[in-house]
Amino acid sequence: MAPSAQSTPDGTTIDNNCSSEKYADVNWDELGFSMTETDFMYVMKCSIGENFDEGSIIPYGNIQLSPCSTLVNYGQGLFEGLKAYRKEDGKIQLFRPDQNALRMKAGAERLCMPSPSIGKFVDAVKQTVLANKRWVPPMGKGSLYVRPLLMGMGAALGLGPSPEYMFLVFASPVGDYYNKGRKPMNLLVEDKHRRASPGGTGGIKTVANYSPVLSAQARAKAQGFSDVLFLDAAMGKYVEEVSACNIFAVKGDVISTPQITCGTILPGITRKSIIEIALALGYKVEERLVPVEELLDADEVFCTGTAVVVTPVGSVTHQGKRVEYKEQGETVCHKLYETLTGIQTGRIEDKMGWMVDVI
Ligand SMILES: *Cc1c(COP(=O)(O)O)cnc(C)c1O
Numbered sequence: 001m002a003p004s005a006q007s008t009p010d011g012t013t014i015d016n017n018c019s020s021e022k023y024a025d026v027n028w029d030e031l032g033f034s035m036t037e038t039d040f041m042y043v044m045k046c047s048i049g050e051n052f053d054e055g056s057i058i059p060y061g062n063i064q065l066s067p068c069s070t071l072v073n074y075g076q077g078l079f080e081g082l083k084a085y086r087k088e089d090g091k092i093q094l095f096r097p098d099q100n101a102l103r104m105k106a107g108a109e110r111l112c113m114p115s116p117s118i119g120k121f122v123d124a125v126k127q128t129v130l131a132n133k134r135w136v137p138p139m140g141k142g143s144l145y146v147r148p149l150l151m152g153m154g155a156a157l158g159l160g161p162s163p164e165y166m167f168l169v170f171a172s173p174v175g176d177y178y179n180k181g182r183k184p185m186n187l188l189v190e191d192k193h194r195r196a197s198p199g200g201t202g203g204i205k206t207v208a209n210y211s212p213v214l215s216a217q218a219r220a221k222a223q224g225f226s227d228v229l230f231l232d233a234a235m236g237k238y239v240e241e242v243s244a245c246n247i248f249a250v251k252g253d254v255i256s257t258p259q260i261t262c263g264t265i266l267p268g269i270t271r272k273s274i275i276e277i278a279l280a281l282g283y284k285v286e287e288r289l290v291p292v293e294e295l296l297d298a299d300e301v302f303c304t305g306t307a308v309v310v311t312p313v314g315s316v317t318h319q320g321k322r323v324e325y326k327e328q329g330e331t332v333c334h335k336l337y338e339t340l341t342g343i344q345t346g347r348i349e350d351k352m353g354w355m356v357d358v359i
Pocket of ligand 1: 244245266271304306307
């Protein structure tokens with residue numbers, strides 16, 4: 001059970017029963033995917049070779065780190081992203097937070113960082129949502145996006161891991177793209193830059209994952225595309241993923257998606273969940289190499305991720321050839337979207353045991 005009031009180390013009282021302030025002063029209909037500052041964040045620290053301290057909820061604000069920190073100098077940092085949803089009865093739930101905890105743990109091992117236990121991670125996320133519960137949008141208006149971070153805060157000039165780490169969780173309300181008639185994505189296949197290489201760090205959520213895609217994305221956006229689709233680094237032949245989301249192709253009743261191998265594709269939790277839902281709905285799902293030609297020949301294409309949820313792809317352009325896909329009416333994409341969001345908002349029974357109560 002959630003306590004009715006929590007006290008933070010700096011004496012701030014968080015009143016969980018403040019009925020006069022059930023909701024923050026936000027125009028819920030105008031929410032997009034941009035940062036809206038909320039009241040509190042969660043912080044805990046760790047020295048190398050030791051365990052994380054107790055951790056606490058503190059007011060949202062700037063943090064201090066050494067100019068020589070490994071985060072800033074060498075990219076020793078990880079991020080996660082997950083959402084808290086309000087159900088019809090007002091209760092708040094998280095979608096598979098344990099999966100984010102496991103992914104951060106795997107990333108931390110790769111980047112030589114200590115990571116919080118699965119239990120501590122999930123508890124920190126719950127505390128952050130609870131402290132900011134007036135920022136969780138009403139059902140159907142969006143969700144509270146939760147961003148856990150793991151950062152090397154201490155100085156290391158010679159190459160080596162940081163002596164000190166911080167685990168921080170902040171949150172921001174975000175809108176429900178799809179319900180507001182968000183347009184399908186128009187993707188441009190990137191033929192110059194590669195996002196990740198075999199054996200590299202493309203399979204973990206390192207803070208260094210997104211800056212390398214910005215120039216390709218900017219070029220595509222300048223030509224009117226929504227985003228870029230990256231091909232494999234070795235051959236430039238197989239589809240991997242979009243800048244920040246995974247991709248699926250539908251042909252008949254077969255759904256295919258690039259397989260997770262050698263650390264080139266980010267193992268999305270939405271991707272994994274959509275595969276499980278598709279199998280439960282009776283589709284055939286194939287995780288394998290997907291040649292770009294095959295994608296161009298698909299009936300439907302869609303993308304998955306915490307931010308985009310399940311978004312249809314309207315077109316893919318490759319070497320000047322533009323192919324369009326079905327995205328109106330009864331699509332596989334829409335059916336999967338309805339099932340996933342139904343589970344997340346409590347409209348559909350959670351038979352998978354994915355949802356975790358916050359309050
Ligand atoms: C986070 C991320 C995804 C999506 O993962 P989800 O767990 O579904 O949000 C896909 N690709 C990249 C590169 C990512 O960073």
